Structure formats: C-alpha cells, structure tokens
Amino acid sequence: MTQTTKSSAYGQLVEPTVLKLERLLPGPVERVWDYLTQSELRRQWLASGVMDLSPGTEFEFVWRNDELTDPPGARPDGMGAENRMTCKILDVDPPRRLFISWGVQSDVLFELAEKGEDTLLTITHRRPPTRDVLLSVSAGWHAHVDVLEAKLAGTKAAPHWDNWVRLRSEYDRRFSA
Incomplete structure (x- = not known):
C-alpha cells in the first residue's frame, strides 16, 4: 500500500489464510x-x-x-461484554516488531516503520482456522485500528460495534468464497 494508507484502506488476503492490514498513523514509531x-x-x-x-x-x-x-454502538448477538484470550510473545524487536500467538491456532505480526512524522503499522494475521474467524478478525483489526487512528489523531472514532458489523459485511463481500 502507499503512504496514503488511511482508515478507508481495507486489509488484503495475501494468501488464502493470511490477512495483511496497513495503516499510516499519526506520530512517531515510539508512540505507536x-x-x-x-x-x-x-x-x-x-x-x-x-x-x-x-x-x-x-x-x-x-x-x-x-x-x-x-457510544459503543449495538453489540452484535453472541458477542460478550468481556472476552479473554491467552497469547504468547513469539519474537520482539522494540520498537519495530512484535510477533505473538493468537490463542492456539494463529499468530499476529505487528510491524512499525517510520514514514516522515508518521508511522506505518502493518498487521499480518496468519492462519485463522475458519472463514467465519477470518471475517471476524478482518473486521476486528480494521475497526480496532480505526479507534487507534482516531485516538492518535485526537478525533472521535465511529461507534465501534456499528463499524465492526459494517466492516464484517464488507469483508464478507470482498473475500467472497
């Protein structure tokens, strides 16, 4: 993706079970x-x-x-008020790279790169076990990074749950079976 990467940029499937999302965020690498x-x-x-x-x-x-x-938006049916997951640090190179397990079935790589006064965040989520999980994590990463981007920019994010529901439908369309 180019330096114009912003909240409208969608994650891409770079392999059938590998999601890659890039976002240019305001501020230095250390802050992100x-x-x-x-x-x-x-x-x-x-x-x-x-x-x-x-x-x-x-x-x-x-x-x-x-x-x-x-407001948070309307929480979708089946989503709890609190969710927990055990992860593990697989590799780390502060402040540029963090690689973690995502539960027991997949992993996530976060990479940070300086782009002038901003930071390019790249999230690579590998091996979600099902299409349903792939759609959920695609929408989830996108919606959560929207909140991060707004937080770093000092602006207000869209209601999280409404954004997630909209994005999940959009990823379902984009990643048609």
Missing part, C-alpha cells in the same frame, strides 16, 4: 509502540493485558469493546 505494548494504552483501542516482552512469555488479552467508543 507504546499503544501496542502498554496495557493501559492498548485497552483504549484493542484489549488490556500486561506483556512481559520476552519471547516465550504468555499474557492475556482482555477485550471490553463496549468501552472503546462513546
């Missing part, structure tokens, strides 16, 4: 790294959970998506 690795900052856009940035160390993500935006 902090929002990625510090629990109190990360909970504002994704999920809380203290990370010991040592390979092999497990940590728990705790999602409370109703708290991400005000």
Whole structure:
C-alpha cells in the first residue's frame, strides 16, 4: 500500500489464510509502540493485558469493546461484554516488531516503520482456522485500528460495534468464497 494508507484502506488476503492490514498513523514509531505494548494504552483501542516482552512469555488479552467508543454502538448477538484470550510473545524487536500467538491456532505480526512524522503499522494475521474467524478478525483489526487512528489523531472514532458489523459485511463481500 502507499503512504496514503488511511482508515478507508481495507486489509488484503495475501494468501488464502493470511490477512495483511496497513495503516499510516499519526506520530512517531515510539508512540505507536507504546499503544501496542502498554496495557493501559492498548485497552483504549484493542484489549488490556500486561506483556512481559520476552519471547516465550504468555499474557492475556482482555477485550471490553463496549468501552472503546462513546457510544459503543449495538453489540452484535453472541458477542460478550468481556472476552479473554491467552497469547504468547513469539519474537520482539522494540520498537519495530512484535510477533505473538493468537490463542492456539494463529499468530499476529505487528510491524512499525517510520514514514516522515508518521508511522506505518502493518498487521499480518496468519492462519485463522475458519472463514467465519477470518471475517471476524478482518473486521476486528480494521475497526480496532480505526479507534487507534482516531485516538492518535485526537478525533472521535465511529461507534465501534456499528463499524465492526459494517466492516464484517464488507469483508464478507470482498473475500467472497
């Protein structure tokens, strides 16, 4: 993707079970790294959970998506007020690269690159186990990064759940079977 990458940019399937999403975010790499690795900052856009940035160390993500935006939007049926998942640090190169397991079936690579005064965030999510999970994580990453982008820019994000539902339908269309 080009430097014009912004919230309208959708994730792409670079292989049948590999999602890649790129987003140009305002601010330096170190600031974005902090929002990625510090629990109190990360909970504002994704999920809380203290990370010991040592390979092999497990940590728990705790999602409370109703708290991400005000208003949160209508939570879809089947989605809980809180969700938890155990992950593991697989590799880390601060402040440029963080590679984690995503539960037990997939993994996620976060890469940060300086682009002038901004930061290019690249998220690569590999091996979601089903099409349904692929659509959920595609919409999820997109919607969560929308919240991060707004937070870093000092603007207000769209209601998280409404955005996620819209994006899930759009990814279903884009990644037609």
